[in-house]
Amino acid sequence: xxxxxxxKDNWLKMIQAGANYLVxxxxxxxxxxxxxxxxxxxxxxxxxxxxxxxxxxxxxADNSLKDQIxxxxxxxxxxxxxNSGVILSQLFRGFSSxxxxxxxxxxxxxxxxxxxxxxxxxxxxxxxxxxxILTVAKDMAKEATAITKDHDQFTMYLEAVVNEAKKSLERxxxxxxxxxxxxxxxxxxxGLVVIYEGFLAALQGKEIPTFNEDSFxxxxxxxxxxxxxxxxxxxxxxxxYCTEFFVQLQEDKVAGTIFNEDQFRTxxxxxxxxxxxxxxxxxxxxxxxxxxxxVVLSLAQxxxxxxxxxxxxxxxxxxxxxxxxxxxxxxxxxNYTVITVAQGNGLKNMFRSIGATEIIxxxxxxxxxxxxxxxxxxxxxxxxxxxxxxxxxxxxSANQAIQLTDKKVTVIPSVTIPQGIQALFEFDQDASIxxxxxxxxxxxxxxxxxxxxxxxxxxxxxxxxxxxxxxxxLNDETIVVSKQSKVEAVKTLIEKIVDEDDEIITVxxxxxxxxxxxxxxxxxxxxxxxxxxxxxxxxxxxIYSFILMIE
Numbered sequence: 001x002x003x004x005x006x007x008k009d010n011w012l013k014m015i016q017a018g019a020n021y022l023v024x025x026x027x028x029x030x031x032x033x034x035x036x037x038x039x040x041x042x043x044x045x046x047x048x049x050x051x052x053x054x055x056x057x058x059x060x061a062d063n064s065l066k067d068q069i070x071x072x073x074x075x076x077x078x079x080x081x082x083n084s085g086v087i088l089s090q091l092f093r094g095f096s097s098x099x100x101x102x103x104x105x106x107x108x109x110x111x112x113x114x115x116x117x118x119x120x121x122x123x124x125x126x127x128x129x130x131x132x133i134l135t136v137a138k139d140m141a142k143e144a145t146a147i148t149k150d151h152d153q154f155t156m157y158l159e160a161v162v163n164e165a166k167k168s169l170e171r172x173x174x175x176x177x178x179x180x181x182x183x184x185x186x187x188x189x190x191g192l193v194v195i196y197e198g199f200l201a202a203l204q205g206k207e208i209p210t211f212n213e214d215s216f217x218x219x220x221x222x223x224x225x226x227x228x229x230x231x232x233x234x235x236x237x238x239x240x241y242c243t244e245f246f247v248q249l250q251e252d253k254v255a256g257t258i259f260n261e262d263q264f265r266t267x268x269x270x271x272x273x274x275x276x277x278x279x280x281x282x283x284x285x286x287x288x289x290x291x292x293x294x295v296v297l298s299l300a301q302x303x304x305x306x307x308x309x310x311x312x313x314x315x316x317x318x319x320x321x322x323x324x325x326x327x328x329x330x331x332x333x334x335n336y337t338v339i340t341v342a343q344g345n346g347l348k349n350m351f352r353s354i355g356a357t358e359i360i361x362x363x364x365x366x367x368x369x370x371x372x373x374x375x376x377x378x379x380x381x382x383x384x385x386x387x388x389x390x391x392x393x394x395x396x397s398a399n400q401a402i403q404l405t406d407k408k409v410t411v412i413p414s415v416t417i418p419q420g421i422q423a424l425f426e427f428d429q430d431a432s433i434x435x436x437x438x439x440x441x442x443x444x445x446x447x448x449x450x451x452x453x454x455x456x457x458x459x460x461x462x463x464x465x466x467x468x469x470x471x472x473x474l475n476d477e478t479i480v481v482s483k484q485s486k487v488e489a490v491k492t493l494i495e496k497i498v499d500e501d502d503e504i505i506t507v508x509x510x511x512x513x514x515x516x517x518x519x520x521x522x523x524x525x526x527x528x529x530x531x532x533x534x535x536x537x538x539x540x541x542x543i544y545s546f547i548l549m550i551e
Contacts, residue, residue, distance in 0.1 A: 240291060298530065455470045
């Protein structure tokens with residue numbers, strides 16, 4: 001078909017075709033994703049971003065081409081997911097930056113849009129990396145500029161641009177060593193090529209297949225059946241939290257503070273990598289890999305309200321992807337029971353949510369007996385059982401129980417609730433017994449515990465005078481503070497046991513802690529430890545007003 005310009009009907013078909021092509025190649029693109037770790041999946045992120053743009057664009061289907069373009073780019077920005085999705089949204093902002101005359105795009109317009117989009121995308125990234133989607137987009141724009149005067153038919157022009165995009169994609173391993181090492185092309189670049197292949201197919205009048213979930217597996221290319229994430233290690237993840245959010249800009253939210261995109265990007269760059277900041281007059285989109293998402297959110301909040309906050313633990317994502325690919329030969333795997341000990345509905349719900357299958361009600365003042373453990377052990381039908389005692393006074397009973405049964409049982413020597421939680425985070429139903437034992441045992445050494453409870457009598461310990469009914473703060477080993485107020489006790493405890501290497505404090509609130517108590521503690525941590533991420537959960541535990549998990 002011959003097209004000298006693109007009208008709004010052509011545009012609508014091209015965008016929908018690009019989105020459909022992207023859906024059909026989503027899993028292939030996901031399996032190419034290798035740099036540096038999966039923060040979601042590139043194919044999925046680009047697909048969801050495009051879908052959001054198409055959805056918003058359709059609201060303007062009967063409006064002008066300019067309205068359609070602006071609707072698409074706005075929806076793409078709003079729905080941008082992951083590094084690749086945000087960059088994609090910036091590339092297409094080039095189209096909204098040009099003047100559309102007579103409700104159509106000329107070849108000159110299209111070239112200018114590609115060039116402007118590359119400029120915007122490169123500016124949105126703190127440290128642009130060549131061999132990525134940015135390089136493919138740049139090479140497309142250069143080719144478009146070089147051939148614009150040679151073409152008066154849109155289809156032939158776009159075919160040449162797409163051919164250059166494919167060549168650029170094949171060159172990405174030469175620019176990015178990690179791609180060459182594992183023998184793949186850049187995943188984001190592949191996604192961009194697929195989108196423009198869809199554009200070209202629409203202009204050529206080809207029938208665009210819609211996505212069919214039942215036939216999806218037939219669409220996956222076979223040359224990359226193994227996800228390339230298996231070639232990198234979890235230790236290579238320097239900044240572990242993929243953090244995304246929007247800022248709804250508010251003028252003078254903080255007196256004297258004016259939003260400047262470049263300055264904001266520079267400020268955030270100190271707290272991570274894979275940073276992208278994209279904004280318009282009303283909205284700022286932020287994507288960053290960081291170890292301190294709380295600090296990033298606090299910096300952004302001075303400019304307006306935060307919405308659509310999404311924080312993903314990439315180390316856990318990585319483990320899930322690799323585990324899905326790995327076929328272990330160790331015996332047995334995947335058939336376990338995890339028994340843990342806890343008091344308080346909140347703590348019990350927490351343990352269940354992260355993998356505990358059986359919970360014995362108990363703790364400091366209600367130690368389960370050997371018989372309690374044995375009775376529950378004998379009920380299990382699984383091949384292996386793990387026990388998390390979570391208290392030093394319970395550890396002996398658990399160890400004694402396993403001497404009285406023929407079932408296969410391993411006791412992980414957790415002596416605090418935080419140790420039990422940390423160990424359970426490392427539990428993997430698909431791993432072997434030895435892997436789970438090693439990982440869970442190591443995990444309990446990676447967390448510090450703080451406890452606040454009340455004194456039952458007068459005493460003096462470590463030169464600290466304790467009066468009956470005072471609130472005392474304990475670290476992993478002994479009493480380190482005594483105060484008349486539970487809030488003052490926990491504040492002082494935090495001051496004593498949190499050091500400069502600690503990054504996360506998780507606070508489990510006991511049944512005696514009021515909303516006002518919580519508000520005071522939240523304010524204290526935010527003001528005195530701004531670089532530490534704090535999480536609060538209702539533990540409902542008796543005895544301990546506060547349980548601190550410090551990482």
